[in-house]
Amino acid sequence: MIIKKVTILGLYNSMATTIFGPMDILNQAGRLWNRVSNSHQTPFFDVTIASPDGQPIKCTNNVLIQPHCSIEEVDKTDLIIIASATYIKKILQKNPKLVPWLLKQYNQGAQIASICTGVFLLAETGLLNGKSATLHWGFTEMFEQKYPKISLRPDKMFIDHGRLYCSAGVNAGMDLTLYLVEKFCGRQVAVECAKTMVLDLGRESQTPYDCFLSSKDHNDSLIAKAQNWIKKNHTQSIDYDLLAKKYNMSRRSLERRFKQAIGITPLAYLQQIRVETAKRLLEEGIRTFSEITYQVGYEDISFFRKIFIRLTGLKPKEYQQRFKGYSMVAENMVSSQTN
Numbered sequence: 001m002i003i004k005k006v007t008i009l010g011l012y013n014s015m016a017t018t019i020f021g022p023m024d025i026l027n028q029a030g031r032l033w034n035r036v037s038n039s040h041q042t043p044f045f046d047v048t049i050a051s052p053d054g055q056p057i058k059c060t061n062n063v064l065i066q067p068h069c070s071i072e073e074v075d076k077t078d079l080i081i082i083a084s085a086t087y088i089k090k091i092l093q094k095n096p097k098l099v100p101w102l103l104k105q106y107n108q109g110a111q112i113a114s115i116c117t118g119v120f121l122l123a124e125t126g127l128l129n130g131k132s133a134t135l136h137w138g139f140t141e142m143f144e145q146k147y148p149k150i151s152l153r154p155d156k157m158f159i160d161h162g163r164l165y166c167s168a169g170v171n172a173g174m175d176l177t178l179y180l181v182e183k184f185c186g187r188q189v190a191v192e193c194a195k196t197m198v199l200d201l202g203r204e205s206q207t208p209y210d211c212f213l214s215s216k217d218h219n220d221s222l223i224a225k226a227q228n229w230i231k232k233n234h235t236q237s238i239d240y241d242l243l244a245k246k247y248n249m250s251r252r253s254l255e256r257r258f259k260q261a262i263g264i265t266p267l268a269y270l271q272q273i274r275v276e277t278a279k280r281l282l283e284e285g286i287r288t289f290s291e292i293t294y295q296v297g298y299e300d301i302s303f304f305r306k307i308f309i310r311l312t313g314l315k316p317k318e319y320q321q322r323f324k325g326y327s328m329v330a331e332n333m334v335s336s337q338t339n
Helices: 016-027 032-036 088-094 098-107 116-124 137-146 168-184 189-198 220-234 240-246 251-262 267-283 291-297 301-312 316-321 328-339
Strands: 004-009 045-051 079-082 111-116 156-162 163-165
Touching: 004 163, 016 045, 016 168, 032 189, 032 220, 045 111, 079 116, 088 098, 088 116, 088 220, 098 111, 111 116, 111 168, 116 137, 116 163, 116 168, 156 168, 163 168, 168 189, 168 251, 220 240, 220 251, 220 267, 240 251, 240 267, 251 267, 267 291, 267 301, 267 316, 301 316
Parallel strands: 004 045, 004 079, 079 111, 111 163
Antiparallel strands: 156 163
């Protein structure tokens, strides 16, 4: 098999894992499994780290990574992997040649993948317009506002558009990289790679990891007040006609303005809040799901179970087994967003 040339593009404030994670997986494909099984090593990828100007990449926590080269030194590559890139405006202001370079490489046949917020840079090329994308669930609102021509799929762990790929958070970059190993080298190589690096193969959804952080950063002060009221009273039965009257509007106006402000209806917002509460209670591991159902305001256990599965992608017991002990983390994240 012909060795594929891969360029990992590191950027200002990239998480080092989004550079080294894919690099290690690709470099070990055909090597590590063969080594531990005492067979001939057959590398499949030649991986290079590039920065926009060839200078060290200043990652989060002030970690410096010395790249192999600048993007100008990359004549032709088969695959470009864009590391996380949260500060896209600053990155583009300092490196105006990035987008033209990506487009040039794409037009020469290169495939382009992004990890986490690296999709911001991929979106800047216009190549994703009219297509879908994913990224870490915590940046979805920012992305939707900035790139309205791209359909966001925050439930997806990664997305394949043939020659364009994007993935969710940091670990989702590992999932995407394993997927690329499978796509370029076949299932067997990907399985061997996953086993030797002790990685899960086949994760496709980030929904179970999502923490509902509904924004109040909009211009409708009445809807912000309604959000606060629902959150404080989410365990009670809510009459939306009375809620609308409380803020001097009709129920129809309430629902229209609610959806316009945060993208979902008051009922959907209530369901999200109740599921978020249920998730934290499950993480504590003290109460049964039946007890939690009543505690968050439902009487029909089966009905709430369906809502829970729809919004998390997991059955309550599966969620509890995966995330037991994470309740304090979730609580802190929600508090920091809502305060």
